[in-house]
Amino acid sequence: MALKVRVMASHGPMRKGAMPALVYRAEAYEETDRFREPQWGCSHNHDSVEDAFNCGLSWLHAQSDDSAAETA
Numbered sequence: 001m002a003l004k005v006r007v008m009a010s011h012g013p014m015r016k017g018a019m020p021a022l023v024y025r026a027e028a029y030e031e032t033d034r035f036r037e038p039q040w041g042c043s044h045n046h047d048s049v050e051d052a053f054n055c056g057l058s059w060l061h062a063q064s065d066d067s068a069a070e071t072a
């Protein structure tokens, strides 16, 4: 099973009189899933795409610690 990381943008909490800022969350989905249903999603509100992506990558690395199949 090969997981991929993607970043989803959404609006942050609404504040009166202010535009809600965009927040970013990392999601992991299975590469072979045609619907790309998220298998995992981080629960943070990242300020940037890069932050969220790095968050997703570190989660991914934590998952693949004991898989030797990735090193083909």
Ligand SMILES: [Zn+2]
Pocket: 025, 026, 042, 043, 044, 045, 046, 052, 055, 056
């Ligand atoms: Zn995160």
